[in-house]
Amino acid sequence: xxxxxxxxxxxxxxxxxxxxxxxxxxxxxxxxxxxxxxxxxxxxxxxxxxxxxxxxxxxxxxxxxxxxxxxxxxxxxxxxxxxxxxxxxxxxxxxxxxxxxxxxxxxxxxxxxxxxxxxxxxxxxxxxxxxxxxxxxxxxxxxxxxxxxxxxxxxxxxxxxxxxxxxxxxxxxxxxxxxxxxxxxxxxxxxxxxxxxxxxxxxxxxxxxxxxxxxxxxxxxxxxxxxxxxxxxxxxxxxxxxxxxxxxxxxxxxxxxxxxxxxxxxxxxxxxxxxxxxxxxxxxxxxxxxxxxxxxxxxxxxxxxxxxxxxxxxxxxxxxxxxxxxxxxxxxxxxxxxxxxxxxxx
Amino acid sequence: xxxxxxxxxxxxxxxxxxxxxxxxxxxxxxxxxxxxxxxxxxxxxxxxxxxxxxxxxxxxxxxxxxxxxxxxxxxxxxxxxxxxxxxxxxxxxxxxxxxxxxxxxxxxxxxxxxxxxxxxxxxxxxxxxxxxxxxxxxxxxxxxxxxxxxxxxxxxxxxxxxxxxxxxxxxxxxxxxxxxxxxxxxxxxxxxxxxxxxxxxxxxxxxxxxxxxxxxxxxxxxxxxxxxxxxxxxxxxxxxxxxxxxxxxxxxxxxxxxxxxxxxxxxxxxxxxxxxxxxxxxxxxxxxxxxxxxxxxxxxxxxxxxxxxxxxxxxxxxxxxxxxxxxxxxxxxxxxxxxxxxxxxx
DNA sequence: GTTAGCACTCTATCCTGTCGAGTGCTAAAC
DNA sequence: GTTTAGCACTCGACAGGATAGAGTGCTAAC
Numbered sequence: 001x002x003x004x005x006x007x008x009x010x011x012x013x014x015x016x017x018x019x020x021x022x023x024x025x026x027x028x029x030x031x032x033x034x035x036x037x038x039x040x041x042x043x044x045x046x047x048x049x050x051x052x053x054x055x056x057x058x059x060x061x062x063x064x065x066x067x068x069x070x071x072x073x074x075x076x077x078x079x080x081x082x083x084x085x086x087x088x089x090x091x092x093x094x095x096x097x098x099x100x101x102x103x104x105x106x107x108x109x110x111x112x113x114x115x116x117x118x119x120x121x122x123x124x125x126x127x128x129x130x131x132x133x134x135x136x137x138x139x140x141x142x143x144x145x146x147x148x149x150x151x152x153x154x155x156x157x158x159x160x161x162x163x164x165x166x167x168x169x170x171x172x173x174x175x176x177x178x179x180x181x182x183x184x185x186x187x188x189x190x191x192x193x194x195x196x197x198x199x200x201x202x203x204x205x206x207x208x209x210x211x212x213x214x215x216x217x218x219x220x221x222x223x224x225x226x227x228x229x230x231x232x233x234x235x236x237x238x239x240x241x242x243x244x245x246x247x248x249x250x251x252x253x254x255x256x257x258x259x260x261x262x263x264x265x266x267x268x269x270x271x272x273x274x275x276x277x278x279x280x281x282x283x284x285x286x287x288x289x290x291x292x293x294x295x296x297x298x299x300x301x302x303x304x305x306x307x308x309x310x311x312x313x314x315x316x317x318x319x320x321x322x323x324x325x326x327x328x329x330x331x332x333x334x335x336x337x338x339x340x341x342x343x344x345x346x
Numbered sequence: 347x348x349x350x351x352x353x354x355x356x357x358x359x360x361x362x363x364x365x366x367x368x369x370x371x372x373x374x375x376x377x378x379x380x381x382x383x384x385x386x387x388x389x390x391x392x393x394x395x396x397x398x399x400x401x402x403x404x405x406x407x408x409x410x411x412x413x414x415x416x417x418x419x420x421x422x423x424x425x426x427x428x429x430x431x432x433x434x435x436x437x438x439x440x441x442x443x444x445x446x447x448x449x450x451x452x453x454x455x456x457x458x459x460x461x462x463x464x465x466x467x468x469x470x471x472x473x474x475x476x477x478x479x480x481x482x483x484x485x486x487x488x489x490x491x492x493x494x495x496x497x498x499x500x501x502x503x504x505x506x507x508x509x510x511x512x513x514x515x516x517x518x519x520x521x522x523x524x525x526x527x528x529x530x531x532x533x534x535x536x537x538x539x540x541x542x543x544x545x546x547x548x549x550x551x552x553x554x555x556x557x558x559x560x561x562x563x564x565x566x567x568x569x570x571x572x573x574x575x576x577x578x579x580x581x582x583x584x585x586x587x588x589x590x591x592x593x594x595x596x597x598x599x600x601x602x603x604x605x606x607x608x609x610x611x612x613x614x615x616x617x618x619x620x621x622x623x624x625x626x627x628x629x630x631x632x633x634x635x636x637x638x639x640x641x642x643x644x645x646x647x648x649x650x651x652x653x654x655x656x657x658x659x660x661x662x663x664x665x666x667x668x669x670x671x672x673x674x675x676x677x678x679x680x681x682x683x684x685x686x687x688x689x690x691x692x
Numbered sequence: 693g694t695t696a697g698c699a700c701t702c703t704a705t706c707c708t709g710t711c712g713a714g715t716g717c718t719a720a721a722c
Numbered sequence: 723g724t725t726t727a728g729c730a731c732t733c734g735a736c737a738g739g740a741t742a743g744a745g746t747g748c749t750a751a752c
Contacts, residue, residue, distance in 0.1 A: 026713065027715080041728095042724085045716095045725085048715090058714095060732085061734095062712095062715060062733040064715095149497060151487060241598065249595060252587065253588075372746085387696070387747095391693095394747080407745085408743095409703080409744080409745070409746090
């Protein structure tokens, strides 16, 4: 379904105006502010058509028009200028990244902070999925008092460690041997494979210490489950309170409750994960999650070596500045992919 | 300043009623609901006195009375029953703790969750301060690719590790030797001391590797600074939205912005830290932090071996159910002190 | 010292009328 | 055939006024 040029112009004008004012847009306003070269009456006719086609809606008889979900969708798909940020803006954003951070979590938090600041909406991100990255090193470090530390290091530099109790039957030499066996068998494998297949093999070799080994393996599994990918980061949730559509305390509560749930955020971010590239825009009811009828999300994935490993996004009211946010999200993922290289040790 | 018995009863009735209804309380209401054995007219006289003394206030001429900060203070100090929770309630709370958790952070988060659920207010906690706990073990674990892992274990079971780059000049044997020296010199010392004094001593002994040692020491320092005590936990912030005093979106925003800042929470929690024992109640303007005029906080400390190491608290409107919250906070810290013993390995 | 009664005050609420923005329709102009 | 001007109409926002009700303070009687 495609609209003729003038209808497009009218729709675009309505959306732009509504995005900036949050007030229903009347025919006179458009005629005055946007130079279409026709009178309000003509615009009224066009608006009546657009309404019939479902692109705009009227809150009540004597009010102006407001874009419908369908209208926004048409705008995003066909009308919006997909511009890159200008030099000035890019530089300004990059300045935010000037403080060096060591940890992936910190990078994502910083990214979020910057995104929410620059968009004035709320932003979110998932940690990188390292299931496909490989184990560089596993080591059992003996401590006193019958305790030991299990240390996992992956090739992207992620380190996880955990304290465990040792059974009395195990001594330091055993521990070293177990370390060796585990390293020999597991090193270089990706984490997913470790979980799936190789457990049996080590089981056999370490049958003598099976009891202890069970505990250690549980631990590794647990550690892997606690992977970065399960972490979800959120920033600028309170920006939502600045939006006039959230003047109602109940709406605020519903929305913030949703945003508090990692599960919900993850679902939103993962939906976009399927796409290899580019930016995903979901508008209002297009979300699978209940309770986001009044919101739109703009998400995109970031990559390492061309492989998608996580995503970031912005959530705002359906009356969102799509053009600006798309540019920012797109730029952020590009930059994030760049940054992630530093964490991925070849 | 102490009030006569009947004035106390009237004040108590006003506060109890206002706490539960959030509406200004009239003389008739008190005469009907609270059995003082006198007529509304008499109560009106008492109320006029109480107002003159500053314990209650009148929003406008023809409205009932509302407790003032001073009224709440008198209530908390003199009128409130300091009861323990009953068996039923204690059991119900303990049930929440039935899921075993391994990490201190998780314990505090769980504590917060339970506190906010049971009080319907917002709860907060600081992580334990382990500056005075001692180092059990420090180890440099060599990995491939010129990297090593620095692992710190303290006597309370806290484990911190970090990946570092090794200079080319260092080999595995050196590393082991450095580990040994560090352990010999540092083991058993409390973390504060390590930071302060002993650095020079090791410097001398390891002068050959001074360059590397600087890096490792920086790291240890950094790790120590990242101590649990700096972490602040928060739960149930959205409960505030259920309070009628926060029907106004601007108030909500101001408050939630405050609660977002770790610095603010820490300040509130640390104020109470000075007290050895017992529960601290701060009402409205008594807070040092700006912007908490409409809130009260109830905080208490938890201990290990009789030493205060952290605190938890609840924040709600000044019209808060002090009696209930004090009991809960008090019980939580008692239980928390108990739980913490498990993390403190003798 | 306590209470009943009463006049008074103030807010919340409802109703009403007015204003203005915006529309849809029609007929005239292009 | 398309565009425009004109006009009647609709509806929400807002202000003003009337009303009800909760609560008070005061006074006089008990």
